[in-house]
Structures are given as C-alpha cells and as structure tokens.
Amino acid sequence: MxxxxxxxxxxxxxxxxxxxxxxxxxxxxxxxxxxxxxxxxxxxxxxxxxxxxQPLRDFDPTMRQFESWFQDKCQILIIGPDTIRLSDRIFKADEYYKEKRSSQTRLEVWMIAIPATFEKSAEDVQHLRDCYHDSASSLQKRAKAMITGQKLLENNLIRQVSYTRSKPRKVSGEYLDVKVFNLYMTTTHRNLDTPNLIGLEFAGMEFGIEWNIKDPMSKDHCWKASHGIPYIEAASPRDTKVAVKDSWRHQQPQRLVFHSEYPDWDPQSTVSIPVGSS
Known part of the structure; x- marks a missing residue:
C-alpha cells in the first residue's frame, strides 16, 4: 500500500x-x-x-476528458475483452490481485460515446460519405465532404477520446490504453492482408475496425461472433455485459452491430449492443 x-x-x-x-x-x-x-x-x-x-477514471482520474460527454447526456460504452478484467480490478480487487496476470497494469479497451441525438445526423453523414467516395466528384468537393462529414461523425454520432495523430492506434491514459480509429476513412471490406479486421455497422453505415477482439483460446487468434464482446455502460459500472451472437441478421438502427471480417466472414453471424432507447 x-x-x-x-x-x-x-x-x-x-x-x-x-x-x-x-x-x-x-x-x-x-x-x-x-x-x-x-x-x-x-x-x-x-x-x-x-x-x-467509475471505470472511466482509470483513463482520466480528473474525468475532464469526459465532461462534454456527460453534458450532452451521451451513452458511454467501454468495449472489449479487457473490460472483464477492468471490472474485476475495480470491484473484485482481492480476487484480481491474487491472479498471476494482475501485474499487467495496462488494459486495452475501446471507449465511445453515443449522443442522444445521433439519429438526426445519421443521414447527413451517410450522404457526405457517399460524396467523398464518389470518384466523379471534384477533389475540392470530395475534400469538403470529408471534412464536414468527419466533424459530424465524431461530434454527433460516435465520439472517441481525443487524439492527434493522423493514423491513430490508441491513446494512453492512467491505467487504460484506449483504442481509437479514423472511422470516417474506413469502410467494411474483406482484406486478407488485415487479419484483425472487424466489421461495425451503425446508423446505416459500415466501418472496418482494425482490432483483434479475440477469444484467448481461439486457434486463429481472430475474433468470431461466437466469442461475444464484453462491455460496460458507464451509467451502470458494476454491471459487465456481453454482446452475444445474434440469431437474426437485420438489426434496428439503434444498435452497434459487430461481425467478423476475417478469416471466416459470415454476415449472418453478428453480435450487437443496444444504443439509446432501443
């Protein structure tokens, strides 16, 4: 002590x-x-x-990083396999520090916030993304669409912790490393050269997230829907949940839907996390 x-x-x-x-x-x-x-x-x-x-304090004990999220009444999610260990480290400290792996102080998660008004901006962001990917448009128009769309996406749909690098990977906090992504520039696709790609669908849009959310016992070390995705909602920090495999494909737009992109891509195999009032 x-x-x-x-x-x-x-x-x-x-x-x-x-x-x-x-x-x-x-x-x-x-x-x-x-x-x-x-x-x-x-x-x-x-x-x-x-x-x-509050698990968010393991990234920033002052909580200043998240003030705007709280003010805008965002739904804050902490996602990834390490959320289970994070919860145990905070709420089951006696058991956690008896384990051999407790010496690993830095855990890795994906931390996002969904504003309550995200649906109002979803169509605008999708239109701007389509404009950006339209090769027939001028470079000036595409660039403007990218800048405007990225601001809308990062402020009105999916917020992450702030980062400065053009090719983000993760941001280091006090005891947590938070994975961050350039969501606007990524689209879901099969890429055999990127074995850790996970598909994310949200508000009618698709993204490709380069992150190995895996089951430790998986032989191929790549995530599959059958592994599920553990997550914590900041509003109820004691309650660690697991997004389990969906039995049907077509999801409501008020959900974060994840599916495996590699090695066994199967669009019928997804897990989802409810967003807002869904």
Missing amino acids: SQRQKGISLLFRHEGYYEIACSIMEQLTASDVGALLASLHITPAQHIVETFL
Whole structure:
C-alpha cells in the first residue's frame, strides 16, 4: 500500500474525516480506490461507487476528458475483452490481485460515446460519405465532404477520446490504453492482408475496425461472433455485459452491430449492443 493509500486508510478510520478522504480519492483512479477499499474491508456506499469507482477514471482520474460527454447526456460504452478484467480490478480487487496476470497494469479497451441525438445526423453523414467516395466528384468537393462529414461523425454520432495523430492506434491514459480509429476513412471490406479486421455497422453505415477482439483460446487468434464482446455502460459500472451472437441478421438502427471480417466472414453471424432507447 502506498503512503497516499495509508493516509486515506487512517482518515477512513476516524469519524469526521470522511470529506477529507473523499477529496484525496478524487485524485486516484478507480482501481486505486477499489484496491484501497478492499484492503480496508470496506463495502462502498452507492455514492462511492458512482463517484470514485467509475471505470472511466482509470483513463482520466480528473474525468475532464469526459465532461462534454456527460453534458450532452451521451451513452458511454467501454468495449472489449479487457473490460472483464477492468471490472474485476475495480470491484473484485482481492480476487484480481491474487491472479498471476494482475501485474499487467495496462488494459486495452475501446471507449465511445453515443449522443442522444445521433439519429438526426445519421443521414447527413451517410450522404457526405457517399460524396467523398464518389470518384466523379471534384477533389475540392470530395475534400469538403470529408471534412464536414468527419466533424459530424465524431461530434454527433460516435465520439472517441481525443487524439492527434493522423493514423491513430490508441491513446494512453492512467491505467487504460484506449483504442481509437479514423472511422470516417474506413469502410467494411474483406482484406486478407488485415487479419484483425472487424466489421461495425451503425446508423446505416459500415466501418472496418482494425482490432483483434479475440477469444484467448481461439486457434486463429481472430475474433468470431461466437466469442461475444464484453462491455460496460458507464451509467451502470458494476454491471459487465456481453454482446452475444445474434440469431437474426437485420438489426434496428439503434444498435452497434459487430461481425467478423476475417478469416471466416459470415454476415449472418453478428453480435450487437443496444444504443439509446432501443
């Protein structure tokens, strides 16, 4: 236990110092707070869970990165196999740190936010994407469509953590590496040279996401719908869910639909995550 954690421990054990303990916990990640509470055998109150055990804090303890997401009442999703370990690290710290793999402090997830008004912009973004891919249009018109469409897509449909590189891969936070993608420039396609491509369909659009969401026991090390996709909704951080294989193909537009692109592409085999009020 660090000196800072020991100090918080003493504050918890003395009445009247709860507010001071909370002010110190504001500087800690959710995993730090989870480990601290577990070491003190303290069952957190709901206020502590909602305020200090929010998984987003493992990326940015200050939560400033997500202020606009909260203000716009976005549905925030943390997606990927490591979400299970992330949840265990925060809410089942005793069990988590007994495992051999607990020494791996950096977990990897995809973190996105869906604004409540995304449907209003879906048609506009699709039109601009079509214009960008229209080789008959002038370069100036295509470039304008790309810039406008990308702004709409990233602000009104699918938000990610901010990044600066033109070819993004991931953004490193406190204890989380968050995968990021140039969603506007990607389209779903079979590409045998990219074995880790996953198809994403959302709001009538298709994307190709280069990310190996895999089952550790998979012989080909590539994700398949039968593996499912674990995810956490920030609004209910204790509840880790798994998007399981769909039994039918045609999905409602209010869903994030994932399917395998390689090696066994099967458009009938998908998993989906509900978005908004669907």
